[in-house]
Every structure is written in C-alpha cells, then in structure tokens.
Amino acid sequence: MQKGRGRTSRIRRRKLLRTSASGGGTGRGLMSKTSLREGQMIISLPESCLLTTDTVIQSYLGPYITKWMPPPSPLLALCTFLVSEKHAGDQSLWKPYLDILPKSYTCPVCLEPEVVDVLPQPLKAKAKEQRARVQEFFASSRDFFSFLQPLFVEAIDSIFSYSAFLWAWCTVNTRAVYLRPRWRECLSAEPDTCALAPYLDLLNHSPHIQVKAAFNKETGCYEIRAASRCRKHEQVFICYGPHDNQRLLLEYGFVSLHNPHACVYVSTEMLVKYLPQTDKQMNKKISILKDHGFIENLTFGWDGPSWRLLTALKLLCLETEKFMCWKRVLLGEVISDTNEKTSLDLAQKICNYFIEETSAVLQKVSDMKKEKVSLINQLILVETLWMEELKILQTSAEILNSLQTPFP
Ligand SMILES: C[S@@+](CC[C@H](N)C(=O)[O-])C[C@H]1O[C@@H](n2cnc3c(N)ncnc32)[C@H](O)[C@@H]1O
Known part of the structure; x- marks a missing residue:
C-alpha cells in the first residue's frame, strides 16, 4: 500500500482490508481482502490522522494546558481530550473514530473486586496496584478538570466523572501505538510516546505473528x-509484544490461547514450601538467589520448569557439604545425582501443588459463574487464564516425570 498514485491505486488500497467481527473471541479485527506477501504494507496511516498530544495542544484545550501548573502529563492531555470529544458527540471531528471505540473494557482496573480476588497472586497484586494508580491519577487531576469549566455548559464533574476518565485511560492503555519520545514545554517530563491510530488500532494480537510497525519519518506515516x-x-x-497471559490481561484485558510466552510464576514462599526447616544454610542460599537475580521470574512454561527455576531449586537443594559449589550451580553445572534428583522432586511437588490449587480455583470460579450471572464475562476471562495455566502445569508435570526417570 504505497502512498497515492491515482485512482486505481486508491481503489486497490481501499480493497486491502475490511473490518470484521471475529468469531475467535478477539472482538472486531481487520480481515485481508487479498492475500498479503511477506514485507507488504498492511496499513500506512499519515501523521495527520494520528491522535497525539500535538492534536490536543492544537485544540481548544491547548491554552488551558499551557496555563496549568504543574504541567499536565502527556497521558492526562490525551485522556482529557478523549473525554471532552466524547462529550461533544456529533460536534466532534473525531466522532467517526470515537463511535468505533469499545464502550467498556476488561482490564483488571475495570473488574469487580470479587473477580480480582480470584486472579493468580502476582496478577492480583498488579491489578490492585493498577486500580490504585488510576484512582490516584483521577483524584490528582480533578483540579485541572475544574480549570476547564469555562469550556463547558454542564458541570465539570458530570463530564469528567471517574467512569468517563477510566474509559479514556483504558482506551489509551489498550490501543495506543508507540511513537519515539517527544518533549513539549507545556507538558510534564513523563515520556510522550503514545498515539491513537484510528483503524490501525483494530488490529488484534497474535503471539505467533511478527510485524514491522513504526513511524516512518520519510513517508510521514505510521506503517x-x-x-x-x-x-x-x-x-x-x-x-x-512477547507478553505472557498475565501481562496481556493486565495491559490489554484479554488472554491468548496457546500463547507460547504464557507461564505460571513461582513465588519465594512456594520455592521454600517443601524444603526442610532444619537446613541451616537456607537463609544464606536465599540471599545468594536474591543477590544473583534468581528470585524473580521463576516459571513453569510449555517446556516445563524454566532453566532459572530449576537452577534456583538446585541451589536450594544443595547438600551441606557441597555448599561451596554454589557458583557452579548458578553457572548450570551438575553437582551430584542427589542434587539433580532432589531438585526435580521439589519441582514436581511445587507443580502438583499448583495443579491442585488451580483446579480448586477453577471450581470456585465455576460456582461464581452460576451465582453471579452479571459477572459472567469477567469470570469467563479469569477462567480462561486459569485454564491455560492448568494446561501449562499438566504439561510441566509430564515433562518432569520424564526428567525424573533416570533417577529412580
Ligand atoms: C488494539 S485493540 C484491537 C481491536 C479490538 N478487537 C476492537 O474490537 O476494537 C486491542 C484490544 O483488542 C482485543 N484483542 C486483541 N487481540 C486479541 C486476542 N488475540 N484475543 C482476544 N482479544 C484480543 C483486546 O480487547 C485488546 O484490548
């Protein structure tokens, strides 16, 4: 799809993509009307069609943003513009775009607290953080909204309500494309990297696809x-991006089936849950893991326990008399058959514990679906996440079984 070369090329371009409502659970997406070659342009959107902080500053909001101290953040500028334009309805130049934006979102910040409560632990903590951050962002922006009152006939609180603000925040968070950072004096120093790209933002995610997406300075288009x-x-x-399912749910409000990057996180408490309390070197072992960055991002994936998880377990299982070999463990060396066997046994115990816990939560979610019919869509989302995690754990348990075979 090169830039305009007459009517024929315009017609051809128009024919390339069509909006489609997908039955694959992805919401609306774009369907190709012709076959696309590798390297072929899918979409090229001129800069003038992007909604950026420049759009906001050049609008009726510009003078207010310039005067407000301390300068509003780029994200606040975008959210304010979206709320204001949505309120303008038919009067908004952006109406065709606003009309196709989702009316509601499924990021954790929009989920009911009882649904957040049945999320896997690491995600639950991040979901609560996200909610607190957005609420604080709204609370700290209210004076700025009041300052905009002269632009509106209606009371500002009825326009810039929390629900309107949340909708705008989710719109930016789930749909914005990345632009190289720009700096504007009238905005705060936070990176100004988000742009809304109408129609281009109808493209759904697949972890199996690689695309080249960036702003092309030469053509002046996002391509x-x-x-x-x-x-x-x-x-x-x-x-x-190569995101696991917890991250996809946190940032975009969905879960990807068969996601190769999906994983189940193992916390420090779980690491030590089955270890003997009598090991006098345990605290030292844990500080070694912390000092060498082996305490976080320990996971089970489709390939079984990650190398990092197995290495951490090998160090924790190291026999007293072999403790001085800890550096070799972190380098991936085999220290002894006993160490190999005990660490695999431990991985299996942790995996089995997770399988039981996951099955119990799935049962709870299934009961909630019957009792809280109004939350059914939110619960289905969470259930999908747990079901994918269960599949990963079951695969990991099988892999661990085969790894344990050489050690009877
Ligand atoms: C940039 S928009 C894509 C267009 C969107 N489907 C729509 O109807 O407007 C991103 C949102 O699409 C949905 N989405 C994208 N990829 C998905 C996928 N593989 N599975 C389920 N939902 C997906 C999520 O709700 C995500 O927040």
Missing part, C-alpha cells in the same frame, strides 16, 4: 508491514 504471508479473507494480526 505496518506483514512479516509473514496472510491469506485472502483471513484476519490480519499483529504482535503486541
């Missing part, structure tokens, strides 16, 4: 090129 072939009448996907 997306296919990195692999796409057949005619298939949905065109892009990849939002």
Whole structure:
C-alpha cells in the first residue's frame, strides 16, 4: 500500500482490508481482502490522522494546558481530550473514530473486586496496584478538570466523572501505538510516546505473528508491514509484544490461547514450601538467589520448569557439604545425582501443588459463574487464564516425570 498514485491505486488500497467481527473471541479485527506477501504494507496511516498530544495542544484545550501548573502529563492531555470529544458527540471531528471505540473494557482496573480476588497472586497484586494508580491519577487531576469549566455548559464533574476518565485511560492503555519520545514545554517530563491510530488500532494480537510497525519519518506515516504471508479473507494480526497471559490481561484485558510466552510464576514462599526447616544454610542460599537475580521470574512454561527455576531449586537443594559449589550451580553445572534428583522432586511437588490449587480455583470460579450471572464475562476471562495455566502445569508435570526417570 504505497502512498497515492491515482485512482486505481486508491481503489486497490481501499480493497486491502475490511473490518470484521471475529468469531475467535478477539472482538472486531481487520480481515485481508487479498492475500498479503511477506514485507507488504498492511496499513500506512499519515501523521495527520494520528491522535497525539500535538492534536490536543492544537485544540481548544491547548491554552488551558499551557496555563496549568504543574504541567499536565502527556497521558492526562490525551485522556482529557478523549473525554471532552466524547462529550461533544456529533460536534466532534473525531466522532467517526470515537463511535468505533469499545464502550467498556476488561482490564483488571475495570473488574469487580470479587473477580480480582480470584486472579493468580502476582496478577492480583498488579491489578490492585493498577486500580490504585488510576484512582490516584483521577483524584490528582480533578483540579485541572475544574480549570476547564469555562469550556463547558454542564458541570465539570458530570463530564469528567471517574467512569468517563477510566474509559479514556483504558482506551489509551489498550490501543495506543508507540511513537519515539517527544518533549513539549507545556507538558510534564513523563515520556510522550503514545498515539491513537484510528483503524490501525483494530488490529488484534497474535503471539505467533511478527510485524514491522513504526513511524516512518520519510513517508510521514505510521506503517505496518506483514512479516509473514496472510491469506485472502483471513484476519490480519499483529504482535503486541512477547507478553505472557498475565501481562496481556493486565495491559490489554484479554488472554491468548496457546500463547507460547504464557507461564505460571513461582513465588519465594512456594520455592521454600517443601524444603526442610532444619537446613541451616537456607537463609544464606536465599540471599545468594536474591543477590544473583534468581528470585524473580521463576516459571513453569510449555517446556516445563524454566532453566532459572530449576537452577534456583538446585541451589536450594544443595547438600551441606557441597555448599561451596554454589557458583557452579548458578553457572548450570551438575553437582551430584542427589542434587539433580532432589531438585526435580521439589519441582514436581511445587507443580502438583499448583495443579491442585488451580483446579480448586477453577471450581470456585465455576460456582461464581452460576451465582453471579452479571459477572459472567469477567469470570469467563479469569477462567480462561486459569485454564491455560492448568494446561501449562499438566504439561510441566509430564515433562518432569520424564526428567525424573533416570533417577529412580
Ligand atoms: C488494539 S485493540 C484491537 C481491536 C479490538 N478487537 C476492537 O474490537 O476494537 C486491542 C484490544 O483488542 C482485543 N484483542 C486483541 N487481540 C486479541 C486476542 N488475540 N484475543 C482476544 N482479544 C484480543 C483486546 O480487547 C485488546 O484490548
């Protein structure tokens, strides 16, 4: 899709993509009307069609933003513009775009607290953090909203309500594309990297796809090129990043089935849950793990326990007389058959514990679905996440079984 070269090329371009409502649970997406070659342009959106902080500063909000001290953040400028334009309804130049934006979102900040409570632990903590951050962001922006009152006939609180603000925040968070950082004197120093890209933001995520997406300074367009072939009448996907499912749910409000990056996180408490309390070197072992960055991002994945998880377990299982070998453990060396066997046994125990815990939560979610029908969509989302985690754990348990075979 090169830039305009007459009517024929414009018609051809118009034919390339079509909005489609997908049955695959991805919401609306874009379908290719022709087959796409590797490297072919999928979308090229001129800068003038992007909604950036420049759009906001050049609008009726500009003088208010320039006068407000301390300067509003780029994110506040974008959210304010979205709320204000949505309120303008038919009067808004952005109405065609605003009309196709989702009416509600499923990021954890929008989930009911009882649904957040049944999220996996690491995600639950991040979801609560996200909610607190957005609430604080809203509370600290209210004086700025009041300052905008002269622009509106209605009371400012009725326009810039928490629900309107939350909608705008989720719109930016789930749909913005990345632009290289720009600096504006009238905005705070936080990185100004978000742009809303109408229609381009209808592209759904697939972890299996690679695309080239970036702003092209030479053409002045935000461009997306296919990195692999796409057949005619298939949905065109892009990849939002190599994110695991907890991150996809946190940032975008969905879970990807068969996601190769999906994993189950193992906390420090779980690491030590089955270890003998009598090990006098335990505290020392844990500080070694902390000092060498082996206490976080320990996971089970589709390939079984990660190398980092197994290494951490090997160090924790190190026999007293072999303690001085700890550096070799972190380098991946085999210290003894006993150490190999006890660490695999421990991994299996942790995995089995997770399988039981996951099955119990799935039962609880299934009961909640019957009792709280109004929360059904939120609960299905959480259930999908747990079901994917269960599949990963079951696969890991099988892999661990086969790894344990050489050690009877
Ligand atoms: C940039 S928008 C894509 C267009 C969106 N489907 C729509 O109807 O407007 C990103 C949102 O699409 C949805 N989405 C994207 N990829 C998905 C996928 N693989 N599975 C489920 N939902 C997906 C999520 O709600 C996400 O927050």
